[in-house]
Amino acid sequence: MEHLIELRDVYKIYPMGSEQVHALDGISLTIDRGEFVAIVGQSGSGKSTMMNVLGCLDIPTYGEYWLDGQNVRELTDKQLSHIRNKQIGFIFQGYNLIPELTALENVELPLIYQGIGPGKRQELAQRALERVGLGSRGGHRPSEMSGGQQQRVAIARAISTSPPIIMADEPTGALDSKTGQEVLAFLQQLNREGSTVILITHDNGIAATARRIVRVSDGKIVEDHAQEVDWL
Numbered sequence: 001m002e003h004l005i006e007l008r009d010v011y012k013i014y015p016m017g018s019e020q021v022h023a024l025d026g027i028s029l030t031i032d033r034g035e036f037v038a039i040v041g042q043s044g045s046g047k048s049t050m051m052n053v054l055g056c057l058d059i060p061t062y063g064e065y066w067l068d069g070q071n072v073r074e075l076t077d078k079q080l081s082h083i084r085n086k087q088i089g090f091i092f093q094g095y096n097l098i099p100e101l102t103a104l105e106n107v108e109l110p111l112i113y114q115g116i117g118p119g120k121r122q123e124l125a126q127r128a129l130e131r132v133g134l135g136s137r138g139g140h141r142p143s144e145m146s147g148g149q150q151q152r153v154a155i156a157r158a159i160s161t162s163p164p165i166i167m168a169d170e171p172t173g174a175l176d177s178k179t180g181q182e183v184l185a186f187l188q189q190l191n192r193e194g195s196t197v198i199l200i201t202h203d204n205g206i207a208a209t210a211r212r213i214v215r216v217s218d219g220k221i222v223e224d225h226a227q228e229v230d231w232l
Contacts, residue, residue, distance in 0.1 A: 002069055004165070004196055005031040005054065010063035012049050012219075023049040024060070025219035031198065033164070036191040036229075038199045038210035046219040048169070051200045055088055055167050056080045068164075085113050089158030093170035095150045097142040097157075103129060104138035107157045114161060128156035132186065148179035155186060166190055169200045184209050188231045 012024040023046050031037055041047035052058035053065060056072060065072040067083065075083070084090075089110075097106045107125040116124070129135050132152040142150050151171065158166060168187060172180030184206065191197045191211075199210055207213050209231070215223035 003030040003066070004033045004068055005029070006064075006066040007053070007060075008064040008066070010053065010060045010065060012046075012053060012058065013061040022219045024053065027063075027216075027219070027221055029214065029221060029224075031196065033196055034191070034194060036188070036197045036199070036211040037214055038201055038207035038212070039214045039216060040201055040204065040207040041216035042202055045216045047200050047202075047216045049219075050216060051167060051169055051198070054198060055090060056083050085110055086161065087163055088165045088167055089161065089163040091151075091154050091158050091166065091168040091171045093173040095142070095147075095154045095174075097150055097153060099142050102139050102141055103134060103145070103153045103156075106142070106153055107138075107160050110157060110161050124160050125156070128160040129153070131159065132156045147174055148176075148182070151175060151179070151183055152186075155183070159190065164196060166195050166197045167200075168197065170202070171199070172201075172203075172206060180206075185231075192232070 007027050007029040010024050010027045011022060014021045014023055027050065039047050039050060049058070053060055059073055068087065104122065104125050107128050108121050111121040111124055126135065126138060129138055132155050134149060134152055134156065137145065137149065145153070166187065172183050175183065187197050187199065188209065201207055209229065211229055212226045213223065214221055
């Protein structure tokens with residue numbers, strides 16, 4: 001079976017003065033549909049660079065990245081943008097909400113990029129907000145919401161287009177532990193429903209909730225194993 005994601009001997013190299021920094025140093029990885037994978041590493045390990053490559057936000061210096069049968073390095077910027085919008089729902093630590101927009105309008109953004117008309121767009125955005133328990137808060141701006149509520153708006157935005165891949169970068173990093181657990185439970189629910197979830201974290205406790213752990217250090221994968229979880 002064709003893998004959903006395949007990295008083949010991927011390098012990401014940045015010039016640093018007269019030196020070269022290998023943020024990714026020959027990484028090979030496959031992820032199949034329906035997996036829940038935690039990519040774990042300390043600051044500077046290469047995990048954020050790996051997320052940028054996996055999320056089509058950055059292109060490998062060398063090596064191949066195949067996403068759903070497409071060689072990402074051969075795609076134009078427009079094609080990459082299309083993939084990011086259709087295939088991947090992003091959830092970031094800092095929420096990345098636009099402060100001037102309401103919750104509903106923030107959730108509508110990826111639907112606008114897909115060219116969906118206003119009526120259908122509002123319906124899909126409202127449905128996504130209801131899924132995260134914020135159906136009555138659509139008219140509120142981010143400044144009128146708690147951190148946990150803002151992160152739930154960000155999750156609603158990520159799922160509004162029903163993307164097959166959810167990519168979450170330290171999604172609980174700015175939250176208290178109870179709210180963080182609620183966010184993780186929602187990611188687990190999305191995975192049970194068939195979404196492929198890729199969770200980027202430095203926290204071993206959070207990684208322990210995933211069905212597979214890929215540990216990164218100095219730009220290399222040093223550990224990759226499946227694990228039993230209690231939420232399936």
